[in-house]
Amino acid sequence: MAQVEATTERIISADAEKVFDALADYENTRAKLLPEHFSEYEVREGGDGEGTLVHWKLQATSKRIRDCLLEVAEPTEGQLVEKDRNSSMVTTWTVTPAGEGKSKAVVTTVWNGAGGIGGFFEKTFAPKGLGRIYDEVLAKLAAEVEK
Numbered sequence: 001m002a003q004v005e006a007t008t009e010r011i012i013s014a015d016a017e018k019v020f021d022a023l024a025d026y027e028n029t030r031a032k033l034l035p036e037h038f039s040e041y042e043v044r045e046g047g048d049g050e051g052t053l054v055h056w057k058l059q060a061t062s063k064r065i066r067d068c069l070l071e072v073a074e075p076t077e078g079q080l081v082e083k084d085r086n087s088s089m090v091t092t093w094t095v096t097p098a099g100e101g102k103s104k105a106v107v108t109t110v111w112n113g114a115g116g117i118g119g120f121f122e123k124t125f126a127p128k129g130l131g132r133i134y135d136e137v138l139a140k141l142a143a144e145v146e147k
Contacts, residue, residue, distance in 0.1 A: 010138040023093050
């Protein structure tokens with residue numbers, strides 16, 4: 001089993017604090033940022049950053065649907081870590097200043113991939129697919145905070 005990783009980033013024309021606050025707002029803002037690949041979104045505990053427990057289903061392909069139950073932590077300033085209770089998947093969102101009135105948002109997801117030929121295809125294609133999904137999330141995040 002090899003570790004699979006997908007990373008996407010975007011420069012956003014808004015202060016890092018505003019961008020981070022929007023990402024950490026699972027109660028109101030986060031649901032608006034999710035494209036059609038996400039369904040059954042539900043905040044089960046908390047709703048703002050650290051201590052939030054959120055559920056959704058992620059349909060990465062027509063055949064692949066992950067049922068995700070994510071615990072949210074804020075290990076350092078400007079960082080959200082979502083650990084899936086149902087799998088090895090961990091998604092880390094990092095927001096840092098990127099000049100006057102701008103910030104850089106980076107999302108990285110890692111998980112333990114399958115073995116054998118299936119694992120080869122997963123490691124080859126899954127990062128691109130997940131990257132496209134998270135690029136949509138970051139575009140919607142930019143539209144939300146650049147208003």
